[in-house]
Amino acid sequence: MSGLLGTKVITQIGILVNDIDKVSQAYADFFGVEKPQAIITDTYDKAQTQFNGEPSEARAKLAFFNMGSLQLELIEPDEHPSTWRNYLNEHGEGPHHIAFVIEGMKEKISLLESRGFPLQQKGEYTGGRYAYMDTIPELKVLVELLENDK
Amino acid sequence: MSGLLGTKVITQIGILVNDIDKVSQAYADFFGVEKPQAIITDTYDKAQTQFNGEPSEARAKLAFFNMGSLQLELIEPDEHPSTWRNYLNEHGEGPHHIAFVIEGMKEKISLLESRGFPLQQKGEYTGGRYAYMDTIPELKVLVELLENDK
Numbered sequence: 001m002s003g004l005l006g007t008k009v010i011t012q013i014g015i016l017v018n019d020i021d022k023v024s025q026a027y028a029d030f031f032g033v034e035k036p037q038a039i040i041t042d043t044y045d046k047a048q049t050q051f052n053g054e055p056s057e058a059r060a061k062l063a064f065f066n067m068g069s070l071q072l073e074l075i076e077p078d079e080h081p082s083t084w085r086n087y088l089n090e091h092g093e094g095p096h097h098i099a100f101v102i103e104g105m106k107e108k109i110s111l112l113e114s115r116g117f118p119l120q121q122k123g124e125y126t127g128g129r130y131a132y133m134d135t136i137p138e139l140k141v142l143v144e145l146l147e148n149d150k
Numbered sequence: 151m152s153g154l155l156g157t158k159v160i161t162q163i164g165i166l167v168n169d170i171d172k173v174s175q176a177y178a179d180f181f182g183v184e185k186p187q188a189i190i191t192d193t194y195d196k197a198q199t200q201f202n203g204e205p206s207e208a209r210a211k212l213a214f215f216n217m218g219s220l221q222l223e224l225i226e227p228d229e230h231p232s233t234w235r236n237y238l239n240e241h242g243e244g245p246h247h248i249a250f251v252i253e254g255m256k257e258k259i260s261l262l263e264s265r266g267f268p269l270q271q272k273g274e275y276t277g278g279r280y281a282y283m284d285t286i287p288e289l290k291v292l293v294e295l296l297e298n299d300k
Contacts, residue, residue, distance in 0.1 A: 003182030009218030013163065013248065015290050026288040032153030068159030069219035072248075093290040095245035098163065098222075138176040140165050140243040 004112060005100050005145070012071040012099035014144065016088045020076035024063045027074070031065070038063045038076075042125065049123040051082050056121075058082035073099075083121040083132045083142070097132060099144035105129055108145055117143075154261060155250050155295070162221040162249035164294065166238040170226035174213045177224070181215070188213045188226075192275065199273040201232050206271075208232035223249075233271040233282045233292070247282060249294035255279055258295055267293075 017023040020038050028035035038061045041047055049056045058080035065072040075096065077084035087096055102108050109119050112133045120142070122131040128148040135143040167173040170188050178185035191197055191209045199206045208230035215222040225246065227234035237246050252258050259269050262283045270292070272281040278298040285293040 004180055008181040008183065008215070010163070010220060010222070011218070013160070013245075017290055023288070023290060030154055030285070030289060031158040033158065065158075068161070070160060072160070091241065091244070094241070094286075095163075095291055135180070136244075138173070139180060140167055140173060141245055 004115060004117075005102055005108065005143075007100050007102060009100065010070055010098050011101050011146065012073055012097075012144070013067075013095060014073040014075055014097040014099065015094060016075050016077070016084060016091075016096045017093050018076065018088070020061045020063055020074050023074055027065055027072070031067075033065065036063045036065065038074075041123070047123040047125065049082070049121065051121045053119075056080060056082060058085060060084050087142075095141070097142040097144045099130075099146050102145045102147055105131060105145060105147040109133070154265060154267075155252055155258065155293075157250050157252060159250065160220055160248050161251050161296065162223055162247075162294070163245060164223040164225055164247040164249065165244060166234060166241075166246045167224050167226050167243050168238070170211045170213055170224050173224055177215055177222070181217075183215065186213045186215065188224075191273070197273040197275065199232070199271065201271045203269075206230060206232060208235060210234050237292075245291070247292040247294045249280075249296050252295045252297055255281060255295060255297040259283070 024035050040061050041059045044057055049058055059078050061076040063074040075084050109131055117133045117135050120132045120134045131145045133143050174185050188211045190211050194207055199208055209228050211226040213224040225234050259281055267283045267285050270282045270284045281295045283293050
């Protein structure tokens, strides 16, 4: 059995923060690594962000740390409604998702939706696309799908 | 620089749940794997559990899934005060910690405490010991140290 995703390899943990600069510095100091340059997600024309089925202006600052075989992602969302902003407002700072690299984004989203896991947010980035599926009621954590162009 | 832990390899993600049987089944179905047998942590005479500096009767049911290079741990705490029970009561179900395998538990706990990261809970298990350090104010997630006997 390969399961719904075709993989069980967690490639990323995402953590929501209010001040990415400060928390990035704390990680750099704690783990003895360089503080990464934060990036900002693309504007709507490129990212085509959809949140709960509607186009969204939401963007976020991101910083990535390589922690063994997986990436730790810090996320500081802007004020627009998004999975990031809403979860941060409801739960405070802390872990938001675990991510998996999959193939066939459209089919995977359809498959998960048919099994009762709704699409919460999706968007494009240079070289790929992502989708957050609402797995919280069953798995107690959000699952992010990542598809990278070959 | 090797940082405070001497490692940055995340080996485990811990997720708090109310019903480990139900959530284990959900993970098994989602990822197409067998549902693992839950174990229960040892009683105080073996575990020597200390929470906030005091001996604690607290125990938890645990279930482990191998997710690529790291382990996903589900944790259903009992009613006694512990990092698990208190965090679950305050935050609800969801991610609780990221874990790192370290060497020299006593020295690492002292080092972290001297840098402003207090020990929250520690205990023994067959073949090793663990410590949860309160890194939440800085890192926005709890760090667990694991030391396994050679």
